[in-house]
Amino acid sequence: MENEREILDGYEEAYTFLDAKSIHEVRNLARAFGVKAPTSDKKHDLIVRLIGLASGAIRPDPKNNKGAKVKAEDASQESVEKVRKIILQCKARLPYRVVEPEPKEYEFHDSGETEKKTYGYADKCYAGLLQLEEMGGGRLRSVQGEVSDEDAYVPESLIRKYYLREGDFVSGYAEGDAPPRIVQIAAIEGAMPVFTERKKFESLPAAYPNEQFKLGLAGNAVLQAMDLLSPIGYGQRVMLFAPRESGMTTFLRMVAEAAKADGAVPMFVLLGQRPEEISEIRQDFRDSFVAATGFDEPIARGAYLAAMAMQRAKRFAERGNKVVLLLDSVSALERAFAETNGAFDVKRAEEAAKLQVKQYFAAARRLEGAGSITVLAASGEGLSSELSSELASAANAVMVFSIELAARGIYPAIDLKRSRSKRPDAFFTQEEREKAMRLRTALEEQNDTAKFLEGFAKAADQK
Amino acid sequence: MKIEYFGHSCFLLTSEDGTRLVVDPYTGIGYEMAQVTADFVVCSHGHYDHTYTEGVTGARAVISEAGEYKLGGIEAIGHSCFHDDKRGTIRGKNTAFVFKADGVSVCHMGDIGEHCSVSFVQSLGKVDVLLIPVGGNYTVDAAGALEYMDAILPKITIPMHYALEGGKIDIAPLNDFIKQAEDRGYKFTKGTALDTRLLPNECAKEILILEKNDGKRT
Numbered sequence: 001m002e003n004e005r006e007i008l009d010g011y012e013e014a015y016t017f018l019d020a021k022s023i024h025e026v027r028n029l030a031r032a033f034g035v036k037a038p039t040s041d042k043k044h045d046l047i048v049r050l051i052g053l054a055s056g057a058i059r060p061d062p063k064n065n066k067g068a069k070v071k072a073e074d075a076s077q078e079s080v081e082k083v084r085k086i087i088l089q090c091k092a093r094l095p096y097r098v099v100e101p102e103p104k105e106y107e108f109h110d111s112g113e114t115e116k117k118t119y120g121y122a123d124k125c126y127a128g129l130l131q132l133e134e135m136g137g138g139r140l141r142s143v144q145g146e147v148s149d150e151d152a153y154v155p156e157s158l159i160r161k162y163y164l165r166e167g168d169f170v171s172g173y174a175e176g177d178a179p180p181r182i183v184q185i186a187a188i189e190g191a192m193p194v195f196t197e198r199k200k201f202e203s204l205p206a207a208y209p210n211e212q213f214k215l216g217l218a219g220n221a222v223l224q225a226m227d228l229l230s231p232i233g234y235g236q237r238v239m240l241f242a243p244r245e246s247g248m249t250t251f252l253r254m255v256a257e258a259a260k261a262d263g264a265v266p267m268f269v270l271l272g273q274r275p276e277e278i279s280e281i282r283q284d285f286r287d288s289f290v291a292a293t294g295f296d297e298p299i300a301r302g303a304y305l306a307a308m309a310m311q312r313a314k315r316f317a318e319r320g321n322k323v324v325l326l327l328d329s330v331s332a333l334e335r336a337f338a339e340t341n342g343a344f345d346v347k348r349a350e351e352a353a354k355l356q357v358k359q360y361f362a363a364a365r366r367l368e369g370a371g372s373i374t375v376l377a378a379s380g381e382g383l384s385s386e387l388s389s390e391l392a393s394a395a396n397a398v399m400v401f402s403i404e405l406a407a408r409g410i411y412p413a414i415d416l417k418r419s420r421s422k423r424p425d426a427f428f429t430q431e432e433r434e435k436a437m438r439l440r441t442a443l444e445e446q447n448d449t450a451k452f453l454e455g456f457a458k459a460a461d462q463k
Numbered sequence: 464m465k466i467e468y469f470g471h472s473c474f475l476l477t478s479e480d481g482t483r484l485v486v487d488p489y490t491g492i493g494y495e496m497a498q499v500t501a502d503f504v505v506c507s508h509g510h511y512d513h514t515y516t517e518g519v520t521g522a523r524a525v526i527s528e529a530g531e532y533k534l535g536g537i538e539a540i541g542h543s544c545f546h547d548d549k550r551g552t553i554r555g556k557n558t559a560f561v562f563k564a565d566g567v568s569v570c571h572m573g574d575i576g577e578h579c580s581v582s583f584v585q586s587l588g589k590v591d592v593l594l595i596p597v598g599g600n601y602t603v604d605a606a607g608a609l610e611y612m613d614a615i616l617p618k619i620t621i622p623m624h625y626a627l628e629g630g631k632i633d634i635a636p637l638n639d640f641i642k643q644a645e646d647r648g649y650k651f652t653k654g655t656a657l658d659t660r661l662l663p664n665e666c667a668k669e670i671l672i673l674e675k676n677d678g679k680r681t
Binding site for chain 2: 120121125127129143169171186187189190191192263283286287288289
């Protein structure tokens with residue numbers, strides 16, 4: 001019933017008074033106060049309706065002339081007066097309720113306008129990555145991946161007002177504790193908040209990569225050969241098949257360097273890695289978002305961080321940046337997703353995780369009229385695993401690493417013969433195309449990839 | 464931490480627990496700094512435009528040597544470097560201080576004159592806010608400062624030691640630095656003070672030009 005809670009809270013006295021009476025008396029009183037068909041209701045509902053009608057909290061039912069004429073009112077004038085008096089007393093004691101009317105029009109804010117109070121140094125301030133919640137609103141989560149119920153809460157109204165999205169790094173002034181509630185947004189990505197709507201990743205059309213991502217920019221001979229034999233572009237989905245000890249971390253670092261040299265934004269998603277490697281990458285790529293968990297940390301943390309990194313990548317791509325997301329590894333990501341999907345039904349959790357990894361990988365694209373997300377995802381298992389082969393078919397470039405090459409001291413140990421990319425000619429000029437052709441013929445003639453690369457490096461030096 | 468600019472190379476850092484620290488108070492450069500109250504004074508080197516401790520009231524200690532210090536709620540680590548690019552033979556030594564409090568680290572480069580080197584940048588560790596001279600002549604110039612910024616990758620950079628209105632020492636105004644930084648893709652913002660809680664998560668290639676506090680603001 002509408003307002004039931006309010007009635008029970010505010011008119012407790014009247015309720016107990018009526019509750020002490022028998023059902024017949026209550027029915028008679030209810031009829032006297034204008035309750036329709038009092039015999040068909042339970043006592044509790046009757047009392048609530050009675051109080052509601054008498055106090056004006058419930059609107060009276062419309063007049064109805066159908067049905068039998070109501071019996072004479074059996075309640076004595078005296079008891080009716082008494083109930084009315086108690087209800088009026090209760091009403092007088094009610095706390096004044098602030099009724100906020102729905103805004104009739106949209107309010108427009110420009111950046112000059114601030115909230116009623118200006119917050120500053122004396123106030124609590126929280127910063128973190130915004131994670132939206134199903135029930136509306138969001139939380140500011142740590143970049144390290146710990147998730148707590150005490151994380152600052154961002155109300156839905158602020159999220160709408162500032163067009164905040166998941167993965168934004170938001171600072172805000174807060175009031176209250178456990179959890180603190182953000183009352184004013186202080187900065188978004190370290191800059192003054194603006195009330196403008198941004199382009200939305202999901203609504204921008206996907207397009208073929210049209211700009212080559214030159215891995216060889218950092219000066220590595222193997223990668224320069226890769227640029228000609230199986231070039232990749234911004235927006236490509238690249239699978240990396242790398243057995244253990246084939247130099248994956250080194251390769252990812254080289255790619256990140258190349259991306260930075262080209263003005264792109266590298267991002268790392270490293271799951272279950274050696275802690276010292278993580279801190280080294282954090283140190284060396286201080287201007288990049290590093291979502292990393294050590295093998296000594298809970299697996300579930302990885303799922304949250306990886307999802308956050310992807311949201312963040314989308315936010316950067318919307319703004320027109322070329323994001324290069326480096327994921328190591330897909331199997332660790334699958335495990336992390338499976339863990340968070342719950343242990344209720346292991347098989348279904350695993351199936352769902354597989355799908356999530358696929359969706360994750362499929363987010364790589366070039367956006368028409370904005371930036372791009374390039375994903376390089378490493379798999380340690382080779383094509384044998386079901387997930388890897390499925391991802392390989394979704395990928396539009398594959399790089400295969402070989403232990404033999406790594407053992408001979410060739411880094412990164414990419415097996416040029418087994419690596420491929422779709423539409424390799426799309427980025428090339430006529431001259432480059434001829435060069436690539438020559439190189440491919442040379443590679444086919446030379447059985448030993450290591451020797452081929454030595455020759456290539458020499459030729460590059462002579463130039 | 465709150466960071467305010469008092470002109471020349473002088474900054475007031477206030478940590479969340481209320482510790483106030485002034486770096487490089489100055490005098491005799493054409494304009495004078497506003498009188499300021501602080502718990503500690505830190506001087507990068509012994510020149511008059513960096514050691515005017517009389518301009519600060521209430522200071523319990525003055526730090527001017529390299530080393531590690533605990534100054535109230537602020538931890539300070541001084542790294543020795545040179546005032547010129549000739550290993551100190553012209554202008555002697557300088558100390559770059561890294562201040563850590565409230566989870567951020569702020570590096571004040573003093574009058575650094577030596578060229579950017581990998582080993583020195585690594586010794587500084589993680590730097591969130593970089594305060595760096597850009598005026599040239601006695602210190603690194605705009606190009607030199609940008610070299611440091613590209614190597615240190617702070618979340619935000621605040622330029623200092625440049626010619627302000629009324630200044631009479633021979634250093635360049637900001638114009639050249641702004642032009643060169645813009646060419647390298649840096650963004651500019653202006654402000655009266657920096658609240659380090661509002662910093663971004665990663666280096667955003669941002670430069671904050673702080674307005675000089677004339678003592679009218681608190």
